[in-house]
Amino acid sequence: MESTLKDLREEGASVLDPKSTVGGGVEDVYGEDRATEEQLVTPWTVSVASGYTLLRDPIHNKGLAFTERERDAHYLRGLLPPAISTQELQEKKLMRNLRQYEVPLQRYMALMDLQERNERLFYKLLIDNVEELLPVVYTPTVGEACQKYGCIFRRPQGLYISLKEKGKILEVLKNWPQRSIQVIVVTDGERILGLGDLGCQGMGIPVGKLSLYTALGGLRPSACLPITIDVGTNNESLLNDEFYIGLRQKRATGKEYADFLHEFMSAVKQNYGEKVLIQFEDFANHNAFELLAKYGTTHLVFNDDIQGTASVVLAGLVAALKLVGRSLAEHTFLFLGAGEAGTGIAELIALEISKKTKASLEECRKRIWLVDSKGLIVSSRKESLQHFKKPWAHEHEPIKDLLGAVKAIKPTVLIGSSGVGKTFTKEVVEAVASFNEKPIILALSNPTSQSECTAEEAYTWSKGRAIFASGSPFDPVDFEGKTFVPGQANNAYIFPGFGLGLVISGAIRVHDDMLLAASEALAGQVTQENFDKGLIYPPFTNIRKISANIAAKVAAKAYELGLASRLPRPENLVKHAESCMYTPVYRSYR
Numbered sequence: 001m002e003s004t005l006k007d008l009r010e011e012g013a014s015v016l017d018p019k020s021t022v023g024g025g026v027e028d029v030y031g032e033d034r035a036t037e038e039q040l041v042t043p044w045t046v047s048v049a050s051g052y053t054l055l056r057d058p059i060h061n062k063g064l065a066f067t068e069r070e071r072d073a074h075y076l077r078g079l080l081p082p083a084i085s086t087q088e089l090q091e092k093k094l095m096r097n098l099r100q101y102e103v104p105l106q107r108y109m110a111l112m113d114l115q116e117r118n119e120r121l122f123y124k125l126l127i128d129n130v131e132e133l134l135p136v137v138y139t140p141t142v143g144e145a146c147q148k149y150g151c152i153f154r155r156p157q158g159l160y161i162s163l164k165e166k167g168k169i170l171e172v173l174k175n176w177p178q179r180s181i182q183v184i185v186v187t188d189g190e191r192i193l194g195l196g197d198l199g200c201q202g203m204g205i206p207v208g209k210l211s212l213y214t215a216l217g218g219l220r221p222s223a224c225l226p227i228t229i230d231v232g233t234n235n236e237s238l239l240n241d242e243f244y245i246g247l248r249q250k251r252a253t254g255k256e257y258a259d260f261l262h263e264f265m266s267a268v269k270q271n272y273g274e275k276v277l278i279q280f281e282d283f284a285n286h287n288a289f290e291l292l293a294k295y296g297t298t299h300l301v302f303n304d305d306i307q308g309t310a311s312v313v314l315a316g317l318v319a320a321l322k323l324v325g326r327s328l329a330e331h332t333f334l335f336l337g338a339g340e341a342g343t344g345i346a347e348l349i350a351l352e353i354s355k356k357t358k359a360s361l362e363e364c365r366k367r368i369w370l371v372d373s374k375g376l377i378v379s380s381r382k383e384s385l386q387h388f389k390k391p392w393a394h395e396h397e398p399i400k401d402l403l404g405a406v407k408a409i410k411p412t413v414l415i416g417s418s419g420v421g422k423t424f425t426k427e428v429v430e431a432v433a434s435f436n437e438k439p440i441i442l443a444l445s446n447p448t449s450q451s452e453c454t455a456e457e458a459y460t461w462s463k464g465r466a467i468f469a470s471g472s473p474f475d476p477v478d479f480e481g482k483t484f485v486p487g488q489a490n491n492a493y494i495f496p497g498f499g500l501g502l503v504i505s506g507a508i509r510v511h512d513d514m515l516l517a518a519s520e521a522l523a524g525q526v527t528q529e530n531f532d533k534g535l536i537y538p539p540f541t542n543i544r545k546i547s548a549n550i551a552a553k554v555a556a557k558a559y560e561l562g563l564a565s566r567l568p569r570p571e572n573l574v575k576h577a578e579s580c581m582y583t584p585v586y587r588s589y590r
């Protein structure tokens with residue numbers, strides 16, 4: 001028993017020593033954590049300073065599931081009550097306990113406590129109960145958690161890199177205990193969901209996204225690193241909140257911001273190599289587009305709000321064509337919201353149409369219209385528009401409001417990406433339904449409070465004709481004797497599998513064709529049974545299979561484009577993706 005705290009921080013190499021296991025571990029390019037069925041029943045060596053430490057180490061703790069032998073071997077006698085539980089029984093108990101909390105934030109806190117106490121059990125719960133727990137660890141509850149993060153903060157779950165660390169970011173990265181990081185989700189907290197600037201408290205988002213990377217996409221938890229960059233906040237109420245956990249200053253901007261981000265990006269590459277995936281999440285659009293363009297050629301970067309959202313929405317639209325008919329090129333699209341999500345989706349739709357019809361991108365953009373806070377984006381506004389809106393400034397007379405734009409453009413597809421709730425009013429939905437047999441209505445804004453309309457409103461106001469999906473989940477709706485099941489148009493369908501595909505192929509850059517490939521894979525997973533319920537996305541219960549399919553298509557594209565560095569290319573990429581996925585089943589230790 002000579003191991004130290006440092007040993008405990010290095011999962012695999014020193015704590016779980018694959019070389020000394022019976023049956024052997026798998027140490028390979030994906031990390032050490034690919035346990036096969038055989039290894040799950042054969043013991044791993046665990047060396048710890050004391051049984052007490054083992055119980056407080058979330059990576060290895062199994063609580064009451066430690067066996068008699070393990071209790072003897074690892075100095076656990078007396079530290080646990082005598083009963084021995086299975087992981088399944090632990091799961092049953094925890095789910096029962098969770099369901100007793102009526103307040104969603106209490107469920108969130110209970111789950112975060114579990115994650116910090118027993119990581120494998122946390123992931124088993126999340127994987128086995130994904131539909132029930134997604135709204136807790138993710139939207140909508142994660143939004144409330146971020147708003148109240150200062151009050152509920154117990155233990156840090158990721159790295160906080162603030163302006164105080166300027167010039168020392170590499171050292172800060174080295175403080176993180178895990179060395180072989182494959183995915184970083186980073187935010188600067190300026191546009192958290194549709195809730196605005198939450199500063200340092202945005203940390204809930206990288207933490208939540210990465211728990212989905214593991215549960216939905218099978219990335220090892222130890223390979224995932226949540227980061228919040230704290231350059232201040234312009235949120236006055238947070239600046240005046242005594243419990244606020246971030247820097248109490250206004251946001252750094254301009255050169256100071258750019259230099260700080262550059263130091264971060266360079267330090268990440270230096271510390272983790274060039275194949276670490278950096279996912280930008282919930283940056284404000286005045287930084288998001290620039291960061292993506294600037295680092296897209298030097299780093300493996302992915303902006304979930306621009307690119308992941310585009311891929312998931314395109315998938316839903318392609319699937320919806322089976323219900324509404326016509327090709328994508330024959331539809332007319334109107335967006336409320338012309339920021340990261342809106343213009344990102346618009347661009348990918350145009351790209352898909354252009355690839356299918358061989359028409360120029362410019363031509364394809366003409367069927368896509370966007371409304372921002374000043375009204376319809378039209379050519380007369382071009383000079384004053386931000387660069388990402390300019391391609392959408394078509395010839396049309398100015399229109400100030402959404403209802404006017406709907407009446408003038410007559411869209412077949414209406415997409416909300418404004419971050420403002422209740423903007424798809426009865427008049428707007430009725431207008432769209434008046435010239436479409438089956439209007440496609442997507443209310444993407446999160447959390448639920450910011451949804452452009454509810455599922456019930458979409459179905460009721462369209463008299464049961466809308467094909468509806470939303471960013472945050474809604475319950476099924478009964479309307480005139482029929483039950484309508486709204487789908488969830490959320491990038492959570494895409495980024496876990498997308499990231500897995502990049503990791504297993506050793507991709508060095510993200511390419512738009514990979515987004516199209518991911519879309520195609522997701523759309524291909526919608527079954528007739530789903531369509532019969534009006535769904536344009538498959539249920540999240542199948543998400544690991546869906547993610548493996550997405551990963552395979554993304555990896556295949558990486559190989560095809562010469563962007564993959566893991567050679568040779570595995571023959572069956574779906575099987576390969578599945579075999580690389582983390583499973584949270586307990587190991588037995590000897």
Ligand SMILES: NC(=O)C1=CN([C@@H]2O[C@H](COP(=O)(O)OP(=O)(O)OC[C@H]3O[C@@H](n4cnc5c(N)ncnc54)[C@H](OP(=O)(O)O)[C@@H]3O)[C@@H](O)[C@H]2O)C=CC1
Nearest residue numbers: 193194337338339340341372373418419445446471490491
């Ligand atoms: N479902 C999903 O998977 C995803 C959902 N989202 C959600 O989408 C929303 C927007 O995110 P994002 O695109 O990144 O945000 P941005 O800030 O980049 O864009 C918001 C856009 O909405 C416009 N807008 C704001 N208020 C109004 C209004 N009252 N009427 C018309 N337009 C308005 C803004 O106009 P202007 O430019 O004039 O300021 C801007 O164009 C958020 O709620 C987010 O949670 C985002 C990513 C993924």
Ligand SMILES: CC(=O)C(=O)O
Nearest residue numbers: 193282305446490491
């Ligand atoms: C889902 C997501 O990424 C967002 O709302 O920002």
Ligand SMILES: [Mg+2]
Nearest residue numbers: 281282304305
């Ligand atoms: Mg986001």
